[in-house]
Amino acid sequence: MLQCRSGPLVDIGSGDGRIVIAAAKEGFTAVGYELNPWLVWYSRYRAWREGVQASARFYISDLWKVTFSQYSNVVIFGVPQMMAQLEEKLELELQGDARVIACRFPFPHWTPAQVTGEGIDTVWAYDARSFRAGGGRP
Numbered sequence: 001m002l003q004c005r006s007g008p009l010v011d012i013g014s015g016d017g018r019i020v021i022a023a024a025k026e027g028f029t030a031v032g033y034e035l036n037p038w039l040v041w042y043s044r045y046r047a048w049r050e051g052v053q054a055s056a057r058f059y060i061s062d063l064w065k066v067t068f069s070q071y072s073n074v075v076i077f078g079v080p081q082m083m084a085q086l087e088e089k090l091e092l093e094l095q096g097d098a099r100v101i102a103c104r105f106p107f108p109h110w111t112p113a114q115v116t117g118e119g120i121d122t123v124w125a126y127d128a129r130s131f132r133a134g135g136g137r138p
């Protein structure tokens, strides 16, 4: 869902780093923010082992304290309870050319440009130009 796109990528809640590392291998400059320091240290080790440490960076951070305005590609696999608040935050912060990928749990108000997979493997892609132009919350 991010094929043919460029610009920096962020995985919000990057877990063991798999998305950021896969994105770096695809040529993105990719960043992960993760609350759990053990997972960040492990992610850094994995990135080094896979040779992408220069383009896959990880930070121990609370996602609610990070501003995402510099990212044009955003990936999130969170929990359902956070999606409404995160939707508002991203709507305020992202530039018009951004694309947001939500894994397993969709955003409550935005209309996806693309949906793929099924069941727990469903993924939604949202383009900022549609939710910033009034296609989002009433």
Ligand SMILES: C[S@@+](CC[C@H](N)C(=O)[O-])C[C@H]1O[C@@H](n2cnc3c(N)ncnc32)[C@H](O)[C@@H]1O
Pocket (backbone or CB within 6 Å): 011, 012, 013, 014, 015, 016, 017, 018, 019, 033, 034, 035, 036, 039, 061, 062, 063, 064, 076, 077, 078, 103
């Ligand atoms: C479902 S996992 C997704 C991991 C990874 N993005 C993936 O797709 O494999 C969600 C991750 O978000 C992290 N997380 C939860 N709340 C967070 C917060 N407030 N700030 C940063 N990370 C958070 C959790 O520690 C967990 O590693």
